[in-house]
Amino acid sequence: MAGGKKTRVLVAKPGLDGHDVGAKIVARALMQAGFDVIYTGLRKTPEEIARSACDEDVDVLGLSILSGSHIPICRRLKALLQEHDLTDILWLVGGNIPQKDHEELKALGVDAVFAVGTPTHAIIDFIRERVS
C-alpha cells in the first residue's frame, strides 16, 4: 500500500445469479483486513461493473459467480476492461468454477480463480502480494 493509500476492491455479482453469501463474506473479510471495499449488489451487467471499477478507481476487481456462466461473463468483461483502460487492475474470480475452466479464465486475463471453500486469508494474502 504505497503512500498510505488503502487498496480499493470492488466485489461484484455479475449475471442473474442471486447467491450472495460468498460475495458478502469475502467483502466483509477484506474490509476487516483493512481494504476499502465496495460491493455492487446483485445482477450487475459487465458494463455496469466495468464502469464502477473505473469510477471507483479500484485496484482489485473480484467477481463472484455460482451459476456456471463465468466464461461468457468474463469474455464480455475482458473487452470492457480494455475499453476502460483497466487492464492493469488485479482481476479475481470466485465461486463455483470447475478446474477445467481455470485456464480459459486466465487466458482471458483473470489473475486468480478462487473456488468455493478457499480460506479468506488466501484471498487477502494474494491481494497483498500483488498490489503494492
Place this chain on the structure above:
Amino acid sequence: MSRRDEADLKTVFNESGVEIKPVYAATDVEQSGGWDGIGSPGEFPFTRGIHKHMYRKQPWTMRQYAGFGTPEETNRRFGYLIANGQTGLNVAFDLPTQVGLDSDDPQAEGEVGRVGMAVDTLKDFEIAFEGIDLDKITVSLTINGAAAILIAMYFAMAEKRGYDVRSLRGTAQNDILKEFIGRGTWIFPVAPSIKLVGDTILYCAQSAPRYSPVSVCGYHIRESGANPAQEMAYAFCIAKAYMDHVLERGLKIDEFASRLSFNFDIHGDIFEQVAKFRAGRRLWARILKEEYQAQEPRSLWLRMIAGGGGGGLTREQPENNIVRGAYYALISALSGTQTMALCSYDEAYTIPSEKAARISLRTMQILIEEMGLCNTVDPLAGSYYVETLTNQMEERIRAVMDEVDTRGGIVRAIAEGHIQNAVSREAFENLRKLERGETRKVGVNCYRVEEEQPQVAFHPFNEGACAEQIERLERLRAERDNPAVESALRGVLAEAKAGRNVMPSVVEAVKAYATVGELTRCLVEVYGRYDEPVRF
C-alpha cells in the same frame, strides 16, 4: 457422573444457542415447560405430527429438485426420476425465467437453460409435462419473482390437458420475502411483491382450492447463514405477513391457511433439527389458533417439505455427502415431514448426474423399505432430551419472532436490509469458526486428504439449448395470434393499474401464449423494480 467430572467437560451449545447438558432427566422436561405440549399425533398442538398415523398410512412424498436445458431435456429427467420411484416433481427453472426475462433478452446471455429449465411460454410447459399424470404426480414449481405467471401457466397447461383446475394439487414456492434475504430472484419492490403473492392466494382460494400457492421457505434463509431457530422464526414471520395481507383483503383465515405450506432445511445437529421441527409444528398451531382464531384443524397444520440442505455438503471428498444425505433423510423422517428432498452428493460441483439423483432417491427408499421408519409415528417422543430441547427451541423461535416485532415487523426489517444483515453476519461468523477450527467439518478442516480433482462427473451444459429455445420462441411469436396477445397484455396492465387481482388476466394472457418477459414488463410498468439495499 460426579460434579467434578462434569466440571471437566467443555460447555456445549447447539447452533441456536441452547446449552446442551451431558445427561437429561425428567426434571429437565419439567423445568423447560413440561410434558403438556406433547399431545398426540393428529391432534392439537401437533407436536408429534399433523396426522394420526403418519407414514404408516403413506410414506413421505419424494420430490427431488430437477430441471435443466430445454423443456424436452427436463421432461426426460422427469421421466427418469418417476421411473425410479419418485412420487413428486420439483421443477428447477433457469435464471432468466426466475427473474422474468425471455430467453432472447440480452441480459439472459449465457444463462439460458443453465441452472434450470428455460421457460418462455405455455408451449414450454406443454412439452415439459408431456406424458406425466398430474393427478398422480404432484408438481412443485420453484419460482418466486415470476410466480404469478408460472402458476398461471401451470393451470393453463393442466386445463388444456383436460384436468379440472379445481381439483388440481401441487405447490408453488412463491415466497418472495425470503428472496430478498437469500437466493435473490426478486423483480418488483417489496410491497407489490407481497400484493402479487396475495393475488395468487386469493385466486387459488377461489379457483384452485386444492393447490398450495405458497411454500414459505426457511430453507434459503438457513442456507444464507441463519441458525435453525432463526430459520423457523423468520419463516413464520414471513408467513404471517402474507396471512395478514390476505386477511386485509377480506379472506377468512380458514379459507386459505390450510393451503400454506413450508420448506425447511436440514443440516447440522440431529437433535436440534428434530426438536426444531417438533417445536415449529407446535408453535405454528398455537399461533394460528391463538393469534388468528383459526377453527379448522387443517388451518393449524405445519405442512412441510424438509430437505437435506446443500449448506451441509462439502466440495471436499464429495462421496462423504452420500453419508450426510442419509443422515439428513433420517432426520427428516424422524421430524414428521410430508415431503422430502435431498441435495445430491455432487451438487457442490454440478447439476446432479442421473446417478447422483438416483442415489438420493434410493437413500429415501432405503429408509422407507428397510429401516422401519414408517411403522411408528414420532418415535423420539418422550425422550428427556428431545422433549426438553423441543420446549427450548419453541422458546428460542418465539424469542426471535418477538425481536422482529420490536423492530417494526418482518416486512420493514427486510425492506431496510436488517434481516439480510443479521443473516450475513451469522454466515461470516460461521465461516470464521470453521477457519479457526472451532466448528469441525470432516474433509474441510479435519481428516483432510490430498485430493486430485475429485471424481465428479460434470453435467454437460447443452450449448445448443439456448439457440433451440430462442428459435422456438421466435417461431411462436410469429405464429401466435398477436392481436389477441396484445389485448390480453393490455388487460393485465389495466388490472395491475387498478390495483385489482391480476391472476385472472395473467391466466388469459398465458393461454394466448404471452411470454414470461412480456408479462413481467407489463407488471414492472405498474409496480416498478426492487432497489436492493446493498450491505455486507
